[in-house]
Amino acid sequence: MRLTQLFLILLALQVLVSACSPTKRREDQGIVAKAWHNTNAHFNGYFNAREIMDETLLALNEQHEDNYNQRLEMFPFLAVDNPSTAAGELDRAIEKVAIVVKKHPFSNWTDDSYLLVGQAQLLKQDYESAERTLDFALSEFRPRPKRGKSKSTSDDEGEEEFESRREVEASKTQTRRDRLRARREAQRERERTIKQRQKEQKVAQKQRERERRAKIRARKKGIRLPSSRPAAADSTALAGLENEPDTPETEAEMEEGPIGMISIFSNRSADEAGSGEYGSNPGSYLLKHRPAYQEIRLWLAWTLIKRDDFDRAQIILEDLRNDRGTYADVRRKAIAVQAYLYLEQDRLEEAIPYLEAAAEVAEERNEQARYSYIAGQLYQELGQPGSAIDAFRAVVAAKPAYELELGARINMAQNAYLSGSGSPAEALRDLERMAGEEKNREYESQILYAMAGIALNSGDEAAGAEYLRRALDSPYGGSNTRVEAYQLLGDMAYTQEDYLTAKNYYDSTLQVMAETDVRFPETSGRRDRLTGVSDNLQAITVKDSLLRIGMLPDADRRNWAEEVFELRRATSSAANFSTPVTRGSLPVTNASATVAVTGSSFWGYDNQAIRRGRRDFARRWGDRPLEDNWRRSSRTDVSLFTDAGDAGVADPAAESVTLVTEDEINRILADVPTDEATQAATRAELAEAYFNLGREYRDRVNNNAKAIDAFETLDERFPGTAFEPESWYYLYLLHKAEGNTAEARTYADRLAQRYGETKFARLANDPNFVNELADEESGRNRAYEAAYAAFENRDYADARRRILASVGSLPEDHALRARYDLLNAMVSGKLEGRAAYVSALQQVVNQYNNTPEQTRAREILRLLGESAARVPGRTETTAGTSFQASMDEIHYVLIVFENTDARLNDLKIELENFNQQYNKLDRLKSTPIYIGRNNETPMLVMRRFRDGNTAMEYYRSTQQNSQDFLANSGEGFQVLPVSQTNYREILKARSIAGYADWFRANYQ
Template sequence: MKKLTCYVFLLLALQLVFISCKSTKSREEQGAIAKLWHNTNAHYNGYFNAREIMDETLLVLNEQHADNYNQRLEMFPFLAAESVAGVSEELDRAIEKVAIVVKKHPYSNWTDDSYLLVGQAQLIKQDYESAERTLSFAATEFRPRPPKKKVKKGQKADESEEEFESRREVESSQAQSRRDQLQARRDAQRERQRTIKQRDKERKEAQREREKERKEKIRNRKRGIRTPTKVTSDTTQVEGLDNEPDPVADELFAEAEEGPVGMISIFGNRNAADADGGEYGKKSGSYILKHRPAHQEIRLWLAWTLIKRDNFDRAQIILDDLRNDRSTYASVRRKAIAVQAYYYLQQQRPEEAIPYLEAAAEVAEERNERARYYYIAGQLYQELNQPGAALAAFEQVVAAKPAYEFELGARINMAQNAYLSGSGSPDEAIRQLERMAREEKNLEYESQLYYAMAGIAMRSGDDAGGADYLRRALDSPYGGGATRIEAYQLLGDMAYGQEDYLPAKRYYDSTLQVMADTDGRYFTTSDRRDRLSGVARSLEEITLRDSLLRIGTLAEPDRRRWAEEVFELRRATNSAANFSTPATQGSINIRNPAASASTLSGSSFWGYDNQVIRRGSRDFSRTWGDRSLEDNWRRSNRTDASLFTDVDDNLAAGAPSNAEVALVTEEEINAILADIPVDAQTQATMRDQLADAYFTLGREYRDRVENNARAIEAFETLDRKFPGSKYEAESWYYLYLLHTTEKDAAAAGRYAARLAENYPDSKFARLANDPSYAQQLVGEAGQRARMYEVAYQAFEQENYARANQLITGAMPDLPEGDPLLPRYALLQAMVTGKLEGRAAYISSLQQLVAQYNDTPEQTRAREILRLLGETGARLPGRATAVAGGKFRESMDEIHYVLVVFDDREAQLNELKDKLEAYNEKYNKTDRLRSTPIFIGQDNEVPVLVLRRFKTGQDAQAYYRSTQQHQTEFLNDVGQSFTVYPVSQTNYREILKARSFDGYGDFFQSNY
């Protein structure tokens, strides 16, 4: 009997659990056990796992973010990530888990937390629109209602005053939804029947009452008694009706609409409020045994999202409400203060952000968080030129005892601001930083310290000293990427400001190699680099050819003596390569000795780079100390003669002996002198090339750099050194324009007179001396443009014969170089295609590609040829030539993808691991495998080969993927490389030739 009783109770318990788990039950129908079951499963299954994923994701994003202490720090590193592709998959997993929680446990206490987590994940994924929708819905759906009023015993509670609960309808499945609809329909029908019966009953009751009153009146009339008239009361004034306003709710909402009343400090009540996350102004322990609603945090993250979407007005309303409402939780209030500072920073309003940053730092719970807020406040004070306040803020950073990077950055800024605030001098600040640089613990922050010294030196007017400190920062082997960006950028700006354009262009090149394209300065720096490219190219060419020409004019014995010196220099640098780092060995390539001798700074050879030499010397000294330059110095039991004998003082260390100098052969001398212009014809050709370089330099100065003084100098040098050159008339006209712009009428008139005297029939003379001629040229250009429009209109109207006639008549009269020529050529090709068919169309397009290089029309023609299944360029009278010569297009063939590295010392095994990690992430199902090989006459070009792709389209898709994920595709390996899709046949051609010569052009034309 006892066993039977236990069995019955067990069945009843299982039935109770089963009934409580039905998703169609409303909140009121759930018992205590059902609520406990739903809350436990929602919290410790889906939501807990999703929260763990979110915490790990935030940790990954914070670790990926590298603070640049030379620029304003980010308040929230996890929101400053350039790319979240690496964590998107994990965030999607978290969203899926809480979606299951909401689906299976819609009335649990963790539903609002689940919606909050979804909004947080979408915000971190930078899907701001979806995050706003999610959080706005949750803020409305889970808005709390005023608490219940106390009800006396025997009175019925007002249902409208119950705590707010969700109005959502949760559907477990389509079948269940249909059952619920049918059940609701039956319930509604039964309710209508009950209502009809109740109304019939009330009507009959009213009829009986009226009949009773009528009989009563008759009786009273017989007795002579007058019955008083019954007055109907106004039911709208009865208490408790639905249309009566709720005084408690109105009072609360009216208080919220009055606006902010000032930021309420939580400093005094911080401990009591934060002991368990309770509400401000309430007793501690309010939410120890019951779940705390997430509504306030939902609103806070909604404000965050609105700031990211530039909806600042709505965000400010939410933040004011959270900061000023006394019922806001202390933890939410602390975050709201920080988000308010972020609100002002996003709008570039530093003066208003500083008070909130300092307030957020005061209440921050973590040391690094407090230090970060104070650090940003100090940087803002620096931007506002308030060194005293900045110094105080950085002192607060140190007092917070944060991570050492924060402390070191703060101490560097304290040294910089100390003398600016009047409590020190620049020399004292630099000496303090130099002491810090010599400390062993600061070794890895050496470049950062040198960069700070450069800032102090330049701020005190010592630009040369600042440039030297910047170069020392770049020479440091511990130079971080952020410091290198700032140092290269600053050196480039200094050189540009000093009009030293060749070094400026090189510094900008280096800047763009280490600067991400998401940096706000990237496009400005890239534009300035591009504008300096022509100037730098002309300056290098002038330096090289001028040196070669000067050496060519020397006597034969002097040229031989110079060649011997170059040979000795080569051998000395080859010897020094034994003491260089592995990355620099084997890179000697002095292709042009004259250029090496005359402009060492322009060479790519490592021995001419002072930064590389100093860095290698310092690395060597740190590891091995001060050792003499000799062979086998590490051997403990050497037996060579120099172990017991002194070295000849007359021979410098590393210098070749007399016997070695005598080893130079005639072939080596001739090889060095091969490019030297000796005969008169070669020298005349080189002078023409120099004149061309000077003319190009002047135009670049005027048109690209907009430096008229340098342009005048270049054109006048051309006129002085190369009189009578083919550029003389045009250069004089440029000088006339430049002097006119500079308002030097006398000089402008002098060049106009020279043009009229020496080139009276040229267009330059007429432009300088006849103002009406310029208007005539403009009129002619307008007439030619109108003729093109007429021809194009005829083509659009399908009058191809008329269009062809207009094109044929207009093209011969166009001057050489006119921009209308390629436009006419493209239009003529399209007309030819309509009149003569596909073959003539392809031939005309190929002729356009060959004839008009670097024009938009050439690009368009290539696109059309690819669509037609053709490629290459064809000139009249020549056979079809395919771009790349030996390479052939075969998109249906098996393809490989080649990653070609520029550095000969690239570590292919490490690069292979990086490449396969990328493929595992983005191309996991393709099962790609990479093979390291070397290509070249001396196997000097390292290559990774990815096998394999079924078609060229598949290889192109992979190539496009590498372009879309540039920040992840071998981005952190410190190597420059090129990616080429290549067919199996063309790959064999590359292996046969052991060279990539020509494939770059073929790739551009076909892929």
């Protein structure tokens, strides 16, 4: 017995030593060694990595918020705005499977580990790395070819279903032939299945029709037929099923599953792994490991879609869907990814069948509902409301999460009248009823937005705008609905040419719209184009009002001031009533004082929430006075002791006491122009505002009609101003562009009669004047080139003579003036020495802000070791031209601190903590350095990034995760990606000055 135990111990030690040896080849591994490696690979590294992935997916799913007012994302975990929040956890998962591959390279879980790495990189939106990883796994773990059974190979049944490409040389011709044959067989089997289903549907339809007719006949005779249900099959009558239970087997109800579609990552079930929708059984993997080759191909196709390599992705997906050996779960996912491919290509009609097919084979209710919901939205976009209703009915039938069901019901109401089965009034009534239900209270804004869409589609823009405003005022309005409502209101106002209102709505839109939204650049650009129009319209409104008040008699002006005071006092009282006031504090006297507390999260400081609450109160209780009615002792008004309808109680001689003082009146009337001089100045400002408004309408908004109206108002109200000749020339151009030849000729004649010597009159009446201007400009350019050539030929005296001769004839605002002054500074340096050179260069810097000449002068001063003497109040905004844009070059990232006493070592530790959390696998290193003539500027230099795009990704990550990036340091800093060449320029100059502006102008 002891000998047997000793023998077993020695055998176990031998197996353990052989199993732990990392140098053994695959074929040298014994059964026990394989089991040991597989167990450790699966239940240590891979299992933990899979758990991290599941938790990360849940976090990404919670981060993404579905916008039911737009087309839903098929896979929200790929649509998050800031994937770097999960980068740290995904890097942890990658590290764990990397250990699996290193310590257990021949385990069955090596291919799964590579697959998980590719999945993690895809979730990080690092598509290039994901493609490289999955491409390698695809070539490394392709299945081994089938071999005939023999005695020598009978022991290989337990081996993996893949092997390295270095060990297999398969025939490409044979593989292609087998694939084509499999596709043809699959197609024939699909056709047979479709025919069989159609036949069964016809039989069932005939049976239902017979039953319906029988019921009608029986009803006429007064007979009530029992409900016809298919009888349960007698399982005991079937051979081989004697042990089955007597009750019929019911179909298991589908699980709900997460809304975020993370079920695409769910672990495959062994019992279904070998069964397909059609085709032969690819093999049972109930007791052995299933290769990850097919899933690697699926995820590679997914990655190629994100890389816009649609052709290659299409080939892979077609092969997965048509191959008879594809696992059922992989085929189910491939159908969904095929729909995703068509959506990415905006091929909506082709995506719909695959969405419906994916919904049919989905295993979870939310997954099924989501595919059907997107299909319904596509039908809406294609103008097929009937099909859209059917798709949304399928969503409701799936019994998904309430958000999906409610969105489907809202869309059904919207599409009902479009399909002819209802009217807009009925749809609005149904949605109003839904909005009033308690369970839909938190979705009120979403329902109101849908009602606005119905009203707008039916042509009632006033009602649509009112519904949108109600959606914005709803206390349950989410950010997505607010974005859509503000955007739509802005577009409506823009279409109606109400540009001031449109600009304000666009401002509100951009405050709640994410910068990653595809509409952000267009909305921002339209807002910027309307800024000049808005500013001038506001200036005209204010100055017109002030001028009108200033021309009133003194008594009327004083009465107006008193009314303004009373209005402000009433507004202040309402604000005090709604805003808590601390004990001992003074009451707020104007509305602007409440701005100081807007940063608080307390509900009482949210004016918008207060307005919503006041409106909700009025809906329920009506218009009640704001008074303490619950305690009689606190009421001091006369009505406390009188009943309604009592006459003669109040004193008719009693008058309200006016609390306004002379100081208050003078303060209100401070900006009102009352004398002739200030009124004339106000009129001049009004004329300028009208002139600028006309130019903004023409040049920025492209609204010629509005521009003509503005210039004609200027001509009518303020004749003889300095803007008159140019405004007439604009009117000549505008009428000519609009085809009003007679009107254009009128303004050309007026210019010729009154301003015949100006360039505007000559431009309108002399066709050759444009050529003369071009020749004159060409002569000026030739004169400058001659002066510069003299400087290059070292004939500095001739260069000075030419400069002085040409500058005198230039207009004050001509661009050549700056170039002449810079050239004159260089000539001064040659003729008069260093002091004159520096002085002239400083004059160029001070006089020509934001010009290339200023930049060049500043660079020369820096090389000379001098500083540019700036004019007080003027800031440097233009970077030097010595910096060069090179995105393909190696890049660094500079963190430049404002505090000269910043503790760089502590900041370096905090920076490394951030990199560990968000960029763990990049192995970034930072170095503390000081630059400046006196080493006064501390900064951290982080090395290194392979190109500018990678550095910009890190820069955007610091902006998106600013709450974690050096947030606890309390230091002010700038983050600046810089190329290797530009970094050398910074070190050479020993200054960072100018680079921040150059970076913002060239990188963003």
